[in-house]
Amino acid sequence: MFFNSWESALRLLIMGFLAYSALILLLRISGKRTLSKMNAFDLIVTVALGSTLATTLLNKNIALIEGIAAFLILIVLQFLVAWLSIRSDGFKKLIKSDPKLIFYQGKYLKENIVKERVLEVEILQAARSSGINSMDQVEAVVLETDGSISVIKKSDSQTNTLASVDQ
Template sequence: MDWSGMFFQNWEGLARTLVVGILAYSCLVLFLRISGKRTLAKLNAFDLVVTVALGSTLAAVLLQKSIPLAEGALALALLIVMQLCVTFLSVRWRGFSKAVRSEPALLVRDGELCLQAMRRERITEGEIDSAVRSSGAANLSSEHTVILESDGSISVVTGIPHRLKE
């Protein structure tokens, strides 16, 4: 077995990775600045998928000699443009928004666990207790409402009327 290729193949490969890496990264930063803050905001599963796809595309462009920089830059731009299209349509059409984004879910109402919603969302009582403690409360009281947000975070609200469906 030839171990030398595992650690170093040639200077040309290192130079390509360096040059293409700098240029591809610069393209990604430029595209993200043009697209605005929304592209990488922690909002929902769809945004996470796009963020992971951007990272995967950047890595592929950096490490695969078969992918030219121009094709990689186009792939990055395509992902960002598709993200912008989805957000544009989501803002204008409620039906489209419901298809690509999850709605917040009420997990605790007036201190009482909403067990059906917890099962549907696969949230344990321990996770709710942890969120309550993180909010600064010692324990779950009748004044607490707990919501699973569309981005997967858990919000603990005190003294607010509940308007969300279980």
Template sequence: MLFDSWQGLARVVIVGLAAYGALILMLRASGKRTLSKMNAFDLVVTVALGSTLATVLLNRSVPLAEGVLALALLVYLQYAITWASVRSERFQSLIKSEPSLLVHDGAYLDQALKRQRVTREEVQAALRESGKTDLAGIASVVLETDGTLSVIAR
């Protein structure tokens, strides 16, 4: 169906503006960490926020107040978990993965590449991005917790 009613369109605009504004305010209040590079946990929270916002916008049976409360709960949980992970190494190890060494002293670590599902071509692309052409001058390549590859020259 292409068009249902003007009332439905008006609801999407009004609720969308209010929910989006509330989400922006909550994200700003929760700090820069909420909007930083994402690890797996942050990605899950971001997807959940998007899904919740879409549900609030498109599902007439979800009142704006409940939707904003759901958004606030997700932002608070993300804040609380990152707060706890900064203060407890044990908690942090539950939430975040460790960086993985993929290249050491100019040699590929094939088992680590397989375990992390990274190809040599992806490592080569990271080398080119950092201005290097081969492994000879590379001390290491590390797969970071956010999925980026860090190239460390000798």
């Protein structure tokens, strides 16, 4: 059906504006790190917020205040997880992974590549994206905590350090 009623359309417009506004306000109050690109857990929260917004908009049995309460619960829980992970190393290890070295000094670290399910072509693509045309120019490649791949070019100095990277 293409059109139910003007009442449904008006409800959707009002609920959409109010629910979206509430979500933006709550996200602004909670701070920049609430939905920053950190790990898979953050992606789940982002998807849950989107699902909650859609449900609030489209399900006539969900009141606006219930949708806002759901946003608030998700954001508060996300804030608590971030707060705890900063203050507790044990909790941080439970929630976040460590960066992992997958290429170092001319050698692919096969065990780490297999464990992290990374393809060598993905490493090569990351190198090309960094403007590198030969792996001879690469000191190291790191699979970051957010799933991105960082390429560290060789430098002329001998003081290369990879702080906080598991080998």
